[in-house]
Amino acid sequence: xxxxxxxxxxxxxxxxxxxxxxxxxxxxxxxxxxxxxxxxxxxxxxxxxxxxxxxxxxxxxxxxxxxxxxxxxxxxxxxxxxxxxxxxxxxxxxxxxxxxxxxxxxxxxxxxxxxxxxxxxxxxxxxxxxxxxxxxxxxxxxxxxxxxxxxxxxxxxxxxxxxxxxxxxxxxxxxxxxxxxxxxxxxxxxxxxxxxxxxxxxxxxxxxxxxxxxxxxxxxxxxxxxxxxxxxxxxxxxxxxxxxxxxxxxxxxxxxxxxxxxxxxxxxxxxxxxxxxxxxxxxxxxxxxxxxxxxxxxxxxxxxxxxxxxxxxxxxxxxxxxxxxxxxxxxxxxxxxxxxxxxxxxxxxxxxxxxxxxxxxxxxxxxxxxxxxxxxxxxxxxxxxxxxxxxxxxxxxxxxxxxxxxxxxxxxxxxxxxxxxxxxxxxxxxxxxxxxxxxxxxxxxxxxxxxxxxxxxxxxxxxxxxxxxxx
Ligand code: CTP
Numbered sequence: 374x375x376x377x378x379x380x381x382x383x384x385x386x387x388x389x390x391x392x393x394x395x396x397x398x399x400x401x402x403x404x405x406x407x408x409x410x411x412x413x414x415x416x417x418x419x420x421x422x423x424x425x426x427x428x429x430x431x432x433x434x435x436x437x438x439x440x441x442x443x444x445x446x447x448x449x450x451x452x453x454x455x456x457x458x459x460x461x462x463x464x465x466x467x468x469x470x471x472x473x474x475x476x477x478x479x480x481x482x483x484x485x486x487x488x489x490x491x492x493x494x495x496x497x498x499x500x501x502x503x504x505x506x507x508x509x510x511x512x513x514x515x516x517x518x519x520x521x522x523x524x525x526x527x528x529x530x531x532x533x534x535x536x537x538x539x540x541x542x543x544x545x546x547x548x549x550x551x552x553x554x555x556x557x558x559x560x561x562x563x564x565x566x567x568x569x570x571x572x573x574x575x576x577x578x579x580x581x582x583x584x585x586x587x588x589x590x591x592x593x594x595x596x597x598x599x600x601x602x603x604x605x606x607x608x609x610x611x612x613x614x615x616x617x618x619x620x621x622x623x624x625x626x627x628x629x630x631x632x633x634x635x636x637x638x639x640x641x642x643x644x645x646x647x648x649x650x651x652x653x654x655x656x657x658x659x660x661x662x663x664x665x666x667x668x669x670x671x672x673x674x675x676x677x678x679x680x681x682x683x684x685x686x687x688x689x690x691x692x693x694x695x696x697x698x699x700x701x702x703x704x705x706x707x708x709x710x711x712x713x714x715x716x717x718x719x720x721x722x723x724x725x726x727x728x729x730x731x732x733x734x735x736x737x738x739x740x741x742x743x744x745x746x747x748x749x750x751x752x753x754x755x756x757x758x759x760x761x762x763x764x765x766x767x768x769x770x771x772x773x774x775x776x777x778x779x780x781x782x783x784x785x786x787x788x789x790x791x792x793x794x795x796x797x798x799x800x801x802x803x804x805x806x807x808x809x810x811x812x813x814x815x816x817x818x819x820x821x822x823x824x825x826x827x828x829x830x831x832x833x834x835x836x837x838x839x840x841x842x843x844x
Contacts, residue, residue: 379405440615441468443516443548445541446486448476450591451523451557451601455481458522459489461608466682467615472496472512474528474541498540512540513548517615521545523557523601526568532580533571551614552580555607559590560597583610616682622666623834628705629667630758631659632712632746634674636692640738641723648713649799652676654764655711657826659684665830670702674712692718692743699746703753707760707833710747710784718743748782759840760833765789765809775809786810788829808832 382390390404442462446455455471462469469490473483483494495512513519521528521541528541537543545552554575562568563585576582584602589595602610633655637645652673659671660681669684672695680686687698692714699708717740727736751761761784765775768791775789787809792798796805804825808815817828 439466439468440518441470441516442611442615443472443512443519443544443550444469444490445472445519445521445544446474446477446481447521447523447525447528447541447557448474448479449523449525449557449601450480452477452480454601454604455522456485456489458604458607459486461604462611463490465608465612467608467611468492470495470512470516472541472544474539476525476527495540498538498543510547513544514550516550518611519544519548519550519552520555520607520611521552522555522607524554526556526558526562526565529554529556529568529571529575533574553583553607553611553614554580555583555601556585556599557601558585558599559592559595560599563597563599581610581614583607616664622664623831624662624837625666627667627707627834627837629659629662629669629833630699630702630705630708631655631662631669631671632673632695632699632710632714633659633671634676634678635713636674636695636715636743637690638692638715638718638743639690639723640719641725641727643726646715646718647675648715650674650676650713650766651800652678652712653800653802654804654822654825655709656681657822658709658711658829659686661823661826661830662833665834670705672698672702672712674714691715692746696744696746696749699750703750703758704756705758706837707762708750708758709762709829709833710750711764711788712746713766714743714746716743717741745782747784751782751784760785760836762786762788762829762833766792768793772807772809772814775807776814779809779811788825 444455444459444462446452455477459469459471470492471486471490471494473481473486473494473496475496478496483496487494521532531538531542532545535546537546556563556572558568572582583606584600585598586600586602587596587598588600590597590600601607633650634652635648635650637647639645655673656671656676656678659669663669663681663683669681670687671681671684672687672689674689674695687702689695689698695712695714720739720741747761747763750758751763763778763782763784763786765771765778765787767774767789771789771791775787778784779787789807789809790798790804798804802822803819804822805819806817806825808817808829817825820828
């Protein structure tokens, strides 16, 4: 069958398809092909380049920690170093989506680039496969940095003049992200007044450079200023741009403690009491505080999340272990208790598995209350953090319960959230919270957990500045 036309699709289904296609880096048509192939029990064409995984299937850590670079590979002999550059960026947990100019394809192939980056490689402005959602716009914006390596004299001239006649130059014209160039050219071309003028113009517009370096050229016997920087140095410069230097943010010089995840309370050596907390909100808060320059101690129960960048992580199992780790992390300026700590543990420490009795019957488990970490820290006589924040996970009477927790636990703020199963908060990526303080209740709109974290961390920074200023 040469082609297949599907008529009468509802608008909602079309919108869903467009979203799926954008998330997986395919055209809508290709997405439909993939769905049909899967439905027919056939995986995708063996010869096709790998498509980006759907954004939601990326590991959770990428949501909080992974930075992304759109790497434009220009057409010069130094393009071969771009392969090593991809590796170096990935070593630094930076995701790389590559764009090859037409000239670059003389030096490296889309296949090697996509194999190394693990993502589809893009090259054509009018490629129907990358026409989802205006592909160049997404490539220009769905990243933390646009990096051009090698940046040839010709490409620099195009940029300086605002050309947009191919995918690479269109991305640069459409981006609102920082741009880093790694120039590579013959020393005479670098020294040429036209190149110097173009570079001046670009740097005046905030575009940054790494290199070029002095050294031997590919042309026999030539050397001078124009050699592309080594991939390890370019990756380092990119890293500095995508991750603001520690100490530069609103929480620089501050220590922040965050608890996250559930606790597991052993019943016997093989069984435990647990709850449905995923740890995502606490991890997002730790990542956001680190991104604002804080020194962060994250103490987490058992979760399937990787360590956020720049955060000191202590992994524990039980509430008592969590308390010990919290006490070891003090003093801090701010402590945020996002963990869903088990309220009770089994009284008896059993060394052996509880066995079923021959005659039937169920065992009786005696429970005792766990220490309350939040209340313990909030009521410290000496070394109490300037700001102690708790969470209230409720399934009913959200605000009333949160207010009574604020009073009962003597903390400064409570972030209240409804964890009824229908809300999908436990394990989900979104949250609707209410900030309960002595001044009243502030209800925030539904947001991604990353955004709740960002907003909370900003409030923390403002409050700590106020506390330091005595207001
Ligand atoms: N918390 C804690 N230690 C505990 C129990 C709770 O530090 N043993 C903290 C949580 O991290 C959260 C706050 O106290 O910041 C409220 O937790 P929540 O589970 O909502 O309330 P509980 O105190 O457990 O009360 P209840 O289960 O009755 O709602």
